[in-house]
Amino acid sequence: MFDEKLKMRRLAEKLGLSLSSIEEEIKLLHFNQLNIVDLMPEMLLMVRSLIASQTFAYKRKPIGVIEKGLLISFQNIFITEEKGKAIGKRALNNQPHVRIMPSHLESEVLFPGDVHVQQITVLVELEYLKRFIGNDANKLSYLFDVEKTFWIEEFMSPEMSDLVAQLANLSTENILSQAFYRLKALELIYLLFSNLLKREKTQHHHLSNAEIDAVYLVRNTIETNLEKPLTKDELVKLSGMNELKLRRIFTQVFGKGIYEYYNHLRMQKAARLLRQENLSVSEVGYQLGFSNLSYFGRLFEKHFGLKPKKWSDKNRI
Numbered sequence: 064m065f066d067e068k069l070k071m072r073r074l075a076e077k078l079g080l081s082l083s084s085i086e087e088e089i090k091l092l093h094f095n096q097l098n099i100v101d102l103m104p105e106m107l108l109m110v111r112s113l114i115a116s117q118t119f120a121y122k123r124k125p126i127g128v129i130e131k132g133l134l135i136s137f138q139n140i141f142i143t144e145e146k147g148k149a150i151g152k153r154a155l156n157n158q159p160h161v162r163i164m165p166s167h168l169e170s171e172v173l174f175p176g177d178v179h180v181q182q183i184t185v186l187v188e189l190e191y192l193k194r195f196i197g198n199d200a201n202k203l204s205y206l207f208d209v210e211k212t213f214w215i216e217e218f219m220s221p222e223m224s225d226l227v228a229q230l231a232n233l234s235t236e237n238i239l240s241q242a243f244y245r246l247k248a249l250e251l252i253y254l255l256f257s258n259l260l261k262r263e264k265t266q267h268h269h270l271s272n273a274e275i276d277a278v279y280l281v282r283n284t285i286e287t288n289l290e291k292p293l294t295k296d297e298l299v300k301l302s303g304m305n306e307l308k309l310r311r312i313f314t315q316v317f318g319k320g321i322y323e324y325y326n327h328l329r330m331q332k333a334a335r336l337l338r339q340e341n342l343s344v345s346e347v348g349y350q351l352g353f354s355n356l357s358y359f360g361r362l363f364e365k366h367f368g369l370k371p372k373k374w375s376d377k378n379r380i
């Protein structure tokens with residue numbers, strides 16, 4: 064435990080960050096693993112598996128060790144005892160997800176209480192990333208425009224989630240660890256960028272911190288009201304933006320329109336309830352606010368390729 068916290072402090076020093084303001088909070092962290100892989104000047108990886116005994120957050124300052132880079136965080140989340148109470152405006156999504164931001168952007172880092180977080184964070188230099196992608200870099204050109212402040216959150220595919228879990232529980236004995244981690248980091252980035260190419264097309268504009276906070280407030284409110292969606296007017300009022308701007312920024316950050324994102328969250332929760340809670344298809348449908356179970360079945364099949372009953376029989380724990 065002491066070794067992992069020492070590694071965490073050394074990483075912060077390398078990145079030019081200070082943890083002095085959260086020394087007491089660091090004592091709340093219980094590490095299963097923390098592995099720092101230095102592949103500078105192209106990449107730096109942090110692989111960690113941990114649980115915080117209480118929820119806390121700190122403001123991470125801009126990272127200056129790479130002049131122009133991306134910070135990509137792959138989060139595989141497991142609720143342990145009770146659902147951690149998220150704090151801050153950009154609350155942690157409890158679905159496995161990925162966040163992408165420029166390395167020079169200040170951010171709130173959240174450690175939710177009683178939640179097992181398996182995480183791989185990749186700090187990668189932009190020119191190295193361009194060379195990796197090659198001629199396809201123009202398809203994701205917005206990622207390389209560091210003059211814009213952007214913030215992207217993407218759902219994690221099963222392939223990404225499995226790879227994060229593998230790396231978070233890996234023994235590095237008898238492997239070429241630096242070569243292995245570089246290979247796996249690039250594999251994760253490849254899978255992520257393949258997902259981003261499927262996003263709804265939208266113009267990418269500069270975002271202020273206030274706009275990012277506002278769109279997360281909308282997202283978090285949607286997530287906590289899956290059984291009864293808020294109206295368009297309620298979401299617009301909540302965001303403090305006009306409808307057109309809210310829709311544009313929401314799609315830019317989350318890659319889906321608001322209603323599509325809402326249904327995606329409902330289907331993810333439906334799958335979890337069918338798999339873990341031993342509920343019938345009708346019980347899950349009604350719990351998520353579906354009065355028409357035929358529509359629930361069609362929507363579920365669209366997302367998972369199987370009707371709910373067949374999917375449940377195949378995947379139930």
